[in-house]
Amino acid sequence: MTPTTPFPRHLETLLRSCCAGHHLRPLFARLIVAGLVRHPLALRRLVELLALAANHPAAPLLARPLSHLYFRLAPASTTFLYNLLIRAFSRSRHHPTESLVAFSSLLRHGGRSLPDRFTFPFLVKASSNLNSPFEGQQIHSQVLKRGFQSDVYVVNTFLSMYSSFGDLASAQKLFDSSSEVLDVVSWNTIIDGYVKSGAVEVARRHFDEMPVRNEVSWSAIISGYAGKGELDMAQSLFDRMPVGRNIVTWNSMISGFARHGLLPLARKLFDEMPVRNVVSWNSMVSGYAMNGEMDLAMELFDLMPERDVVSWSCMISGYAQINWYMEALQIFKRMQLESSVKPNEVTMVSVLSACAHLAALDQGKWVHAYIDKNHMTLDDDYNLGAALIDMYAKCGSMETAVELFHALARKNVSSWNALITGLAINGAAHESLEAFERMQRSGPKSNGITFLGVLTACTHGGLVDEGRWYFENMSKVYGVQLEMKHYGCIVDLLGRAGFLEEAEGIVRSMPMKPDVMVLGALLGACRIHRDIRIADRIRCQVLNLKPQQSGCHVLLSNIYAAAGRWDDALEMRSLLKQSGIRKEPGSSSVELDGVVYEFVAGDCPNPEASTVYSWLDEMGRKLRSLGYLPVTEDVLLDLDEEDKETCLSRHSEKLALAFALLRATPQSTIRIVKNLRICGDCHLFIRHVSKLYPQQILVRDRIRFHHFKGGFCSCKDYW
DNA sequence: TACGTTCTGT
Incomplete structure (x- = not known):
């Protein structure tokens, strides 16, 4: 069949007017009946439609059957069509795996069609989306077999892939073995790889060595220093940039200053910069939001000439981070009412966290429905699944949380953590520990947060021996490092159960200086058990704390009040007053x-x-x-x-x-x-x-x- | 078709 084979006008019209929706299947049926499904015109349009389908809301339903149908036709298709297909799926949030399937189909059935230099970049994108270093290496070995090692586009693609997996050793190896063909993009890619993995000094060595630099090289190294907080170095590079500074470098500087709390400096750059884009605004707004300056964030947000999903997400998560959950939900509502911007996974995680804290189950359910309707995936890097489990757990609907957990296709540490912690706070201590043991047998490796859940379960169940055991064996048996929060948990556990001396001993033997949470846990126990001696003994440490958090002072005052030592209680209160801190109202x-x-x-x-x-x-x-x-x-x-x-x-x-x-x-x-x-x-x-x-x-x-x-x-x- | 800037939480 050739492009000259006649194609009925009505079918052609149908083909052109069909959009990637539910009409695709009937169209297919008609093409098959007409014997035209392998016609190049049909195939080409078919792949275009698949490309659309890959990002269509109905994609999870359509993409898979369509691609399988497509493979049945595969022997007739060209590399060009395969590339279109691979690209379509590599961009798909839902089915990046289909890209790999299409690729292996090309290798098996492609006949005279072979992968070309355009095939690999899309494939790599797909395997990066999958976060699948193994597949990436497989593809790379295919590349080597097919002699693309001297194609700089292909080399750069794989450099970028290894960098995105954080596998700088492989990236460097490829870089060194490709020295004949490297261009400025190769250098920039490896520099950014080192920047992203935190090795700014190595990045800098490459930067100093590279033969030619462009704007991207400069912005990559500047953002490396800015991101790490080495702002003097960032600034001096920024000042002596020989090629024109562009928006991206300005933005890197602004976000560097802003995320390290240097808001006036960030703002100065923001005001000075010649041209701003939405990222500049977002960097500034998120800087304010990150530092808890929500009034300033809101002021700027209201002035923004255009707002994208990041702008809205910044505001929502900003309010959530200062515990203004109602305001977070209000912004989300505003986003739906007055903008046409669609929320993404990041937005949803923040919104769910706000619902969870407010136990706003109705709104949480609405968000869940929205996530389903828009086919957002629950088990991607954003951990939407864990956020949902956490929301249901914190709303007291533990059954739903458990069902959701079981329904997850892929369960990672976060999903397990959400389950374990959820069961713990709902008083299901034994179920929580059982879940933990199941996780050890057949789940991912646990982390620090897992043990916060485990210790919480022990605390609420009064399981003192178990709690002690997990605490002592956390690092020895499970290889998880003890952090401040774990000390807080064990002190709470022991204190609440009446082992105050033991709790105090742990506080004294901690390798780090106890923070508000740890001392607060001990004081809380003193309050429950009316133990004023220990409270007196740690009083000094409490008073040395940064007074920003009023919790401990209030607790001490309460302990004195409960013991009838009104003078001491008053002294605490007046201390609070002097430092201008207000007790968090109930x-x-x-x-x-x-x-x-x-x-x-x-x-x-x-x-x-x-x-x-x-x-x-x-x-x-x-x-x-x-x-x-x-x-x-x-x-x-x-x-x-x-x-x-x-x-x-x-x-x-x-x-x-x-x-x-x-x-x-x-x-x-x-x-x-x-x-x-x-x-x-x-x-x-x-x-x-x-x-x-x-x-x-x-x-x-x-x-x-x-x-x-x-x-x-x-x-x-x-x- | 490849490189640089902004948004998650437990």
Whole structure:
């Protein structure tokens, strides 16, 4: 069949007008019936359509059957068509593997068609997307067999591939053995490879040695120094660039300054630069966001002439990082309402994290549906799967989280970690440890975060011996290095269980200086067990901490207050005041019909206030007649008993509970999230309330979950 | 068809 074979006009029109959607299959059927499916015109258009299909939302459904259909026709096709196909799939987020399948089909069935110099770059792109060094090496050996070693395009392609895998040894080997053909792109590629793997000095040696430099060489080495925080060096290279500085070098400098907290310098460059693009704006906005300066970030964001998905993601993750989760979700909402920019995987990870922290299950489910509808993959490098598991776990829907985990095609460390941690915070300590053991047998190697989950499980289950064992064997048996956070966990575990001296011993023998979390865990234990001696002993260390985090000072003050040492308590408070730090106010949130409502202690938003207060008062009376006695010993102000009770009855979690119960249907589950730890009285109160109401009540505090039902709590009153 | 800048979290 040749291009001159007549092709019916109506089929040709159909072929041209067909777009990569569901019409492809019927079109195929008609071509087969007409005996024209191998016609060069049909094949060419077919591959173009496949190329479209590869990025089409329906691609996961279409791409595979279509490509298989295509392979049946393979003997008739040319290298050119194969390359089109390979390129189509190499760009596909969903099926980069199909590229490799197409390649091996070309090798097997290509007949006289052989891979050419254009075949390999696409293949390499696919294998980089797959993060598959093995396939990459296979392809490289094919290249060597077919004598492309003197083609500089092909060489550069593989240099870039090895660099992207972080395999600088192979890259360097190829570089050295290709010295005849190297061009400036080869040099730039290997320089960037070293920069990306953190070896700026090696990159610099190549940079100094290279015969000819272009703008890209300069921006690569500058971004190397800027990214590492060697900003003086970056600046001096930037100042003496012989070829014209371009936007990319300016942007590298801005982001270098910004990500190392030198915001005024970054801003100065940003203001001075002659032309800005969206990346310049994003670098500046993300600099502010990364450093917690969300007001400035927002100010600039609002001024942006155009915003892309990165701009929006910066703002969302920025708010999430300073724990302003409601604001993060609001920005996401704004993104959907006022822009045509589509969220990507990174956006979704940040949004899910915000939903998780707010226990905003309805919104989390919406995001899940969106991810499915847009065929985002759950097991890629962004760990969307882990983010979803984490979201469901933190919303108390552990069953869904577990189902999701099992449904994941590829499970990596993050997915296992999300499962283990999820089970741990939901009080399923044994299941969590079982999951960990399964992971050892048949899963990926565990990392530091895995052990945070394991130790958390032990803490919440009161499994002191197990916790000790895992802590002691973490590095010996599992080869995972102990970090500050693990010390925090073990101190919490031992302290909570009453082994305060042992916990204190660990704090004293730590190889690093204990941080807020570690000392806070010990102080928390002192508070639970009313141990004022240890609190006194570590008081100095606490006061030496950077005062930014008020948590420890507040805890100390509370410990003194609980022991009746009001003077010491006041001293702590005034210390806090002097340094201008404010205690993080207790707040709780609850989601109803997809809307998150937030409550601060003693302050219920109108118009519900009076109903909420009278419900609480009435409930307090009712419960007291059923045996509930307010736990006033945790009230840390110097008040008389009655005032203490009033103070308790306005705690934020009680306000949220009242608000939710007043509106909820009997079938609903009430999810309350508190930013601090639930207090003893609220815990007791809610346990009693759960006897009177059919709804399942979940309270997630800073530490863990409490599932209340029928007068009991899943934590068995141990927390 | 190959090289440089911006966004994830546990």
